Amino acid sequence: MLDIKLIREKPDFVKEKLRLRDENFPPIVDEVLALDNERRGIIREIEDLKAERNRLSKEIGILYREGKREEAEKLKDIVSAKKERIDCLERELRDVEKRFNDTLLKIPNLPADDVPIGKDETENVEVRRWGKPREFDFEPFPHWEIGEKLGLLDFERGVKLSGSRFTVMFKEAAKLERALINFMLDLHTKEHGYTEVWTPVLVKPEILIGTGQLPKFEEDLYKLCEEELYLIPTAEVTLTNLHAGEILKEEELPKYYTAYTPCFRREAGAHGRDVRGILRQHQFDKVELVKIVKPEESYKELEKLVQEAEKVLQLLEIPYRVVELCTGDLGFSAAKTYDIEVWIPSQNRYREISSCSNTEDFQARRARIRFKDREGKNRFVHTLNGSGLAVGRTLIAIMENYQKKDGTFDIPEVLKKYM
């Protein structure tokens, strides 16, 4: 959530930044400002009336104590009349406030100053490459062919159990999935200083508002019909919200959390994309990295976060590149994002395997995560999140990059002790 004070003081600046994301955003700024004005007018009137009421009520109490019943009765009538007006205004305020909040919650974060300007993913900027794509002396198979032939990936049974975009994994695939999770968690906890966390995967709506999935992206989420609970689309949701509503001590920061969880996405906008294989599934595993840090350290921490995620692919010895997302491709909550894209031989291109973002105080403000600084002032923290990595996609990368002519594939050296 953006700071309403910033919107009030620099509406043109905010509009300009939002325009870099999408031409359609700027009008919402005027909308929210109009509601803010209306809201403040009503608040002022209510508070004046209440101040008067409180003053008179106090007087009534004193009059009673002094035994001046008649005077007290007179004052009562005056206060009663004010009460009617207050009730009416409060109803009005409730309505305006709700519209104000809904609107404010639907405004995305502002891109950081150094984010490249562009309209969509074609204008993302490559930052660096690691490793050389292997030269094959045969036409590399896509992972779904490798997996089906070896009896490791069963797409038909996935559909039988749960429908399209669900898959069953057998034997080495299932085992490799588990090995990868352990490998990633070990790396981040032992080498990078993260605290391992296990979290629920069902969460309340306000938690999803905290990280920015709600209210705008309800159609991307799975929701229970019996209870007001949603399946998480990423552990970013639970890890970031661990400290929702809390005021942390400055010396507790930074906090580094990592968790393995399954993730659930309806992929509402992705009909027809990547339908084959396990690249885009409704349920997938991910090891997530979340950092809660002091504002002045967040960009330094973002660079470190990306490197920590990259380390996974380096140890697995799989080529990748890092791209910086342009303004038009940034996610809703992000001020700045690096994607890590892994080399997929069968597609002869790099595909996203991790997304690392600094949301600055956008999520902190929504989830009310603050810390008390040395002067005793409460300030919003900055929150960062990144995949470290998407496990299913890492499995794809291994199957394809380590494949052999006979249709089998090798296991990366670092994973052997996990198998």
Next chain:
RNA sequence: GGAUGGGUGGCCGAGCGGACGAAGGCGCAGCACUGGAAAUGCUGUGUACCGGGUUACCGGUACCGAGGGUUCGAAUCCCUCCCCAUCCGCCA
């Protein structure tokens, strides 16, 4: 799912219609004492919003789990809901 007991400030805990933003304690900060520290003493110590000065300030409003209601006035009385604990039931 059933029964019982609870939800008050950073924490513990009192208050049960008017002077209560809320006793007391702990914690924290400052000062005094000390060679330094401990102990002790004194002082201070919530948040959000609205308005004015627009730096360290002042005024107002709200907040005692949430939402309604009664009342001139609610932490306090009434209703609804949520959450927590314990026991029973069910269950991996």
